[in-house]
Amino acid sequence: MTPAPLVNKIRIWDLPIRLFHWTFAGSLTAALAIGFLVDDERPLFQFHALFGLVAAFSLVVRLVLGLVGSKYNRFAAFPVRPGEVVGYFCEVLTGKARRYLAHNPGGAVVTLLMFAVVPLSVATGAGWLGEAGEELHEGLAIALLVLIGAHLAGLVWHTLRHREPIALSMMTGNKAGPEAASLRSAQPLWAAAILVAGAAWVWALFASHDPTSGTVKVPLLGVVIQVAEVRLR
Ligand code: HEM
Numbered sequence: 001m002t003p004a005p006l007v008n009k010i011r012i013w014d015l016p017i018r019l020f021h022w023t024f025a026g027s028l029t030a031a032l033a034i035g036f037l038v039d040d041e042r043p044l045f046q047f048h049a050l051f052g053l054v055a056a057f058s059l060v061v062r063l064v065l066g067l068v069g070s071k072y073n074r075f076a077a078f079p080v081r082p083g084e085v086v087g088y089f090c091e092v093l094t095g096k097a098r099r100y101l102a103h104n105p106g107g108a109v110v111t112l113l114m115f116a117v118v119p120l121s122v123a124t125g126a127g128w129l130g131e132a133g134e135e136l137h138e139g140l141a142i143a144l145l146v147l148i149g150a151h152l153a154g155l156v157w158h159t160l161r162h163r164e165p166i167a168l169s170m171m172t173g174n175k176a177g178p179e180a181a182s183l184r185s186a187q188p189l190w191a192a193a194i195l196v197a198g199a200a201w202v203w204a205l206f207a208s209h210d211p212t213s214g215t216v217k218v219p220l221l222g223v224v225i226q227v228a229e230v231r232l233r
């Protein structure tokens with residue numbers, strides 16, 4: 001008999017992680033789209049670096065959530081020990097992959113790789129790693145595209161393999177599972193505090209953008225970054 005489809009009903013993702021997810025996904029999509037599609041001499045091109053900086057800021061918030069956030073957000077809960085990752089991919093290849101309540105090893109590895117590539121993209125884009133770094137910038141953007149593709153393919157695969165509408169879980173926060181595993185709170189107050197502080201930071205970043213000199217001043221750090229193409233030439 002075919003098993004019944006899984007119904008998403010217990011809370012796994014709180015509001016702070018969903019806020020992070022959509023800010024990170026949205027800002028990276030904007031940075032990549034402008035970077036690849038807009039001519040680097042047009043004023044709009046400068047915004048690709050600003051969106052890259054927004055992604056990096058959201059990542060800093062995510063690192064804090066990974067240390068002190070809800071149990072499924074913590075890096076300590078990521079199933080990324082080498083034996084577990086290799087074992088999981090063997091299970092995938094033999095069609096026996098078990099279902100994880102939060103991240104599975106494949107998703108967790110892709111997540112950590114994205115978290116490593118974004119700071120490198122900012123550092124190479126800003127010219128902090130010298131000329132060799134500047135050569136790397138486009139390659140890192142392609143690596144990000146590959147990781148995003150793997151992430152989306154993983155979601156489709158999970159949906160088919162486990163008959164669970166997993167994509168909905170980053171919108172509603174819910175997945176299928178035993179009641180006892182549910183988070184008690186969606187952390188609305190923390191989410192509101194992060195939203196207000198994050199919006200103020202992003203506003204200050206965009207307000208500091210000077211299109212004529214092609215610079216921005218990073219709020220809180222005070223570092224001035226060249227965001228126009230001239231920097232790399
Ligand atoms: C540029 C596009 C995207 C990026 C960069 C991205 C990035 C990420 C990251 C970093 C995570 C890990 C969350 C964490 O623990 O921090 C994640 C998880 C997740 N994302 Fe995305 N995402 C993107 C698009 C999407 C889309 C379009 C959907 C579906 C509507 C989606 C649904 C999910 C879901 C359901 C999870 C949790 C997976 C699990 O259960 O382990 N993502 N994504």
Ligand code: HEM
Nearest residue numbers: 031032035036049052121122125126138141226227228229
């Ligand atoms: C996650 C963050 C970022 C992503 C995903 C990203 C992505 C891209 C992409 C796709 C291109 C076009 C590559 C090409 O077709 O040649 C590009 C070019 C460029 N990026 Fe970024 N970028 C990011 C952050 C930054 C930052 C923070 C800066 C500056 C502070 C920056 C500065 C530049 C410059 C100057 C170019 C032009 C390079 C050239 O045409 O040779 N980027 N970036």
